[in-house]
Amino acid sequence: MTAHSPQTTPTPATAATEAGKFLGATLVVPLNRLKASPHNARKTPHAPATLEALAASIKAKGVLQPPVVEIERKRDGTPSGAYLVTIGEGRRQALRLLAKRKAIKRTHPVRVTVNETNDAHEISLDENVTREAMHPADQFEAFRRVSDEKGWGAEEIGARFGVSAQVVRQRLRLGAVAPELITAYRAGDLSLEQLMAFGVSDDGARQRQVFEQVGPHAPSYAIRRAMTESKVRADDRRARFVGAAAYEAAGGVILRDLFTEDGGGWLEDPALLDRLTAQKLADLAEDAREREGWAWAEAHSDFPHGTGYGRVWPEPVERTEAEVSGIAALAQAGEDGLTPEQDARLEEIDKALQDYGPDVAYRPDDLSRSGLIVTLDYDGRARFERGLVRAEDALRPSDPDATKSGRGREADADEATKTGDEARDAEADEGLAPLSERLVMDLTAHRTAGLRAALAAAPTVALTALVHALALQVFYPGHEQATPLQIRLVRTGLERLAPGVTEGPAGRALTQRGEAWAARLPARPQDLWAALSALPGSEVLDLLAYCAALGLNAVRDPHDRRPGAWAQADVLATALSLDMTAVWSPTAAAYFSRVSKARMLEAVTEARDAAEAERIAGFKKGDMAEAAERLVEGRGWLPALLRTAPDKAETASEPADALASEDAPDTMKTDPDAYPFAAE
Numbered sequence: 285m286t287a288h289s290p291q292t293t294p295t296p297a298t299a300a301t302e303a304g305k306f307l308g309a310t311l312v313v314p315l316n317r318l319k320a321s322p323h324n325a326r327k328t329p330h331a332p333a334t335l336e337a338l339a340a341s342i343k344a345k346g347v348l349q350p351p352v353v354e355i356e357r358k359r360d361g362t363p364s365g366a367y368l369v370t371i372g373e374g375r376r377q378a379l380r381l382l383a384k385r386k387a388i389k390r391t392h393p394v395r396v397t398v399n400e401t402n403d404a405h406e407i408s409l410d411e412n413v414t415r416e417a418m419h420p421a422d423q424f425e426a427f428r429r430v431s432d433e434k435g436w437g438a439e440e441i442g443a444r445f446g447v448s449a450q451v452v453r454q455r456l457r458l459g460a461v462a463p464e465l466i467t468a469y470r471a472g473d474l475s476l477e478q479l480m481a482f483g484v485s486d487d488g489a490r491q492r493q494v495f496e497q498v499g500p501h502a503p504s505y506a507i508r509r510a511m512t513e514s515k516v517r518a519d520d521r522r523a524r525f526v527g528a529a530a531y532e533a534a535g536g537v538i539l540r541d542l543f544t545e546d547g548g549g550w551l552e553d554p555a556l557l558d559r560l561t562a563q564k565l566a567d568l569a570e571d572a573r574e575r576e577g578w579a580w581a582e583a584h585s586d587f588p589h590g591t592g593y594g595r596v597w598p599e600p601v602e603r604t605e606a607e608v609s610g611i612a613a614l615a616q617a618g619e620d621g622l623t624p625e626q627d628a629r630l631e632e633i634d635k636a637l638q639d640y641g642p643d644v645a646y647r648p649d650d651l652s653r654s655g656l657i658v659t660l661d662y663d664g665r666a667r668f669e670r671g672l673v674r675a676e677d678a679l680r681p682s683d684p685d686a687t688k689s690g691r692g693r694e695a696d697a698d699e700a701t702k703t704g705d706e707a708r709d710a711e712a713d714e715g716l717a718p719l720s721e722r723l724v725m726d727l728t729a730h731r732t733a734g735l736r737a738a739l740a741a742a743p744t745v746a747l748t749a750l751v752h753a754l755a756l757q758v759f760y761p762g763h764e765q766a767t768p769l770q771i772r773l774v775r776t777g778l779e780r781l782a783p784g785v786t787e788g789p790a791g792r793a794l795t796q797r798g799e800a801w802a803a804r805l806p807a808r809p810q811d812l813w814a815a816l817s818a819l820p821g822s823e824v825l826d827l828l829a830y831c832a833a834l835g836l837n838a839v840r841d842p843h844d845r846r847p848g849a850w851a852q853a854d855v856l857a858t859a860l861s862l863d864m865t866a867v868w869s870p871t872a873a874a875y876f877s878r879v880s881k882a883r884m885l886e887a888v889t890e891a892r893d894a895a896e897a898e899r900i901a902g903f904k905k906g907d908m909a910e911a912a913e914r915l916v917e918g919r920g921w922l923p924a925l926l927r928t929a930p931d932k933a934e935t936a937s938e939p940a941d942a943l944a945s946e947d948a949p950d951t952m953k954t955d956p957d958a959y960p961f962a963a964e
Contacts (some may be wrong), residue, residue: 309398310350313367314391315383318376319356321368323404326412330374335445338378339504343387344444350395351375354404367396367809370404371411421457421470427452428459454480462488465495473500481507484550485539505914508906515539515550516557522585524664526560534560561660569658577648578670579677580655587659587669587786589779594673594761596654597802598644644803646671654676662787715895735768748816751824754831755816756809759802771829778864790867807900839898840925857928864926870916876909884912891921942950 341348353374356364369376382388399407430441438449438456445452461483468474474482481504482491494510502510516523518538523531528538536556551557565583573581646654654673661667703872719727739746753769778785785791802877806815816824838853870876876884881901883910889899890917900911 311396311398312393313353313396315376315379315388316367316390318366318394319366320373320376320381321354321370321404321408323354323368323370323408324373325405325409326373330377332428334374335378335381337445338374340443340447341445342375342772343382344377347375347379347394349375350397352407353396354401355398361605367398368404369396370399370408372396391659402875405932411798419470420467420476424455424459424461425466425845427455427457430454454483457483457486460486460488461684462491462495462530465491468495468500475504477504478502478507480832482511484508484511503903503907503911505910507901509910510541512550516554518549520550520551521660521662521664522557522561525666526557526564530564531560533556535705536560543575565658565660565666565880568668569656572656572658572668572670576656576670577651579652579654580674581658582655583658585660586628586784587657587667589786591778592675594675594678596671596673597672597805597807598646599807603906626958647807661792662784732768744821747824747828751828751831752813755805755812755827758798758831758834760809760812768811773831773835774837775834776839778839781839781841788867794830794833796868798834801827801830805901823964854929858931861931862928864922864928868922868926870921870923872909872913872915876912877906881905881908884908887921887923888912888915889918891919 286544293652330469349372351369353367353369356366356368358364373777376394379388379392379394383392385392427441430436436444438452442449442452458479460477465479465482469476469479478500482495487489490511494507498510500564518528531551532538533557535553538549539551539552562583563584565585569581569583572578650671654671656670657672658669659667659669713822739749749767750771753767753771754773757764757773758767778791806812816827819827836853838850838856840850870873870887878888883903885897888900888911896915900908900915903911
């Protein structure tokens with residue numbers, strides 16, 4: 285559309301020498317004869333967005349208000365033929381922008397008003413000072429009226445007013461807020477932030493209901509929470525797993541928040557979302573069962589801890605020499621094939637490698653009695669737990685040749701029994717009586733003493749023996765006694781103490797490390813020693829670290845008071861430079877809703893400042909918890925129990941009083957066991 289001016293009968297501009305006779309009159313002047321006035325009171329340049337909006341408006345409707353100009357004069361006082369824009373510089377620049385884009389000509393006629401009677405600088409100042417901007421509520425309702433009466437969508441309105449379609453949608457939503465709330469906004473009883481919170485939904489009845497419940501002084505996030513309390517956030521793990529497209533295809537409705545940068549929203553049908561989640565998990569479980577050959581498969585939103593599942597692990601696949609050579613050749617070809625000329629071969633090489641199958645696999649007899657469970661991870665992804673053995677399917681080890689999955693080899697056991705019987709028969713035939721139990725104990729006691737002395741002098745073998753004893757307990761259930769080392773690893777389950785902890789970043793990292801080791805270790809416990817002996821020392825230490833980590837318990841249980849262990853846990857945290865901000869965040873659900881208001885205000889003061897704490901001091905507990913979460917987010921704040929003390933060696937040069945935590949109660953500075961326990 286070409287920019288135009290409304291139909292008028294202005295006097296065309298003649299020679300500059302005749303301009304004087306048109307003082308106070310309306311002229312039509314070519315755009316290229318309009319210049320910026322040095323008398324313009326506005327010195328700050330117009331924002332690009334403002335000029336874009338003006339250009340869009342002029343393109344659609346023409347220049348609605350003629351710029352006010354004065355005649356440019358030469359040194360001798362004669363007109364130069366140009367005009368200085370005293371009022372309307374933004375319109376002049378918007379017209380120049382359209383000319384630059386070829387939407388209009390450089391000589392486009394512009395209607396102007398000549399004013400040399402008043403001081404140019406004064407009228408420019410007057411124009412910018414005495415006018416009053418349109419109230420936002422009037423703007424919201426006007427946009428709504430344009431949409432209703434003209435039938436224009438957000439894109440069309442945005443194009444005509446020089447704003448984005450998203451801005452138009454926001455104004456249309458606010459224009460549809462219940463009239464009672466618009467009236468309160470006009471009167472100053474509601475802020476724009478509060479009005480936007482009510483505008484999350486276009487349900488006027490719900491808006492009135494929430495307004496009556498929370499009143500005009502509730503913070504915006506509390507209003508938004510009340511407006512969406514029966515809905516599911518779009519960043520919920522179920523929503524991310526199912527996906528917005530699948531949810532909407534099933535008839536679900538998503539309530540979009542037009543007033544947040546990420547465009548988040550809420551899913552309005554939790555029951556439908558739960559049904560879709562369960563169905564998708566079940567489909568994934570059944571597909572994996574059929575494709576991989578498991579005996580059974582189940583789907584749960586969370587892993588059913590405490591059910592006592594056993595576990596079998598995949599074992600390395602034995603390759604023939606030809607297969608090993610073929611895989612090596614393909615791998616080398618893949619490395620060499622990364623040149624532009626050979627890129628086409630990569631897919632072919634990958635397919636050929638896949639034909640050899642994985643490097644580890646489950647034994648057929650393990651597959652026939654074990655299954656898998658598919659759960660929903662904390663980040664909205666499906667998590668597959670394979671190789672789970674139900675109690676009724678578990679096999680007890682019948683002889684020392686049983687594997688780490690708990691299965692026995694009956695044939696081998698029979699053979700071992702037969703060999704032992706034959707040996708005893710042979711002794712009897714030769715007249716050799718068995719040694720007495722007392723003598724056996726005496727001799728083996730001496731052997732034990734010899735082994736202790738030898739092991740104490742061989743730290744490398746001692747390390748292997750220690751890791752062997754721990755690994756038997758971790759990876760070979762039922763074979764914990766298959767070591768002469770009397771070392772017991774006690775593992776405390778954390779899921780019952782903090783539901784969801786195993787699904788968090790720390791729990792998942794530990795699980796993945798354990799699964800990697802389980803795939804590397806041999807199937808039979810008898811082969812474990814040889815496997816550990818063949819590992820480099822650094823990898824033996826890695827396995828020791830993993831096993832030791834499983835036995836760590838720093839839980840402060842009031843029914844199991846271990847002050848020495850708690851103090852040592854703090855020392856260990858310092859040695860490890862533990863940063864809990866990487867694995868835990870202070871949210872309303874995880875912390876703030878479970879502590880007193882005083883502790884919430886203390887946290888906000890530490891993370892932000894006392895002014896922010898004072899601002900939320902009058903909130904109800906639920907609202908304060910949410911406010912505290914938002915205020916401390918990204919600040920690295922942690923409760924005293926999760927903080928790691930600095931290394932004393934690094935802070936030895938600091939004053940002694942600087943080492944004492946000012947955040948902890950005085951009793952905690954002198955007694956690490958003095959942390960108060962209280963019922964939630």
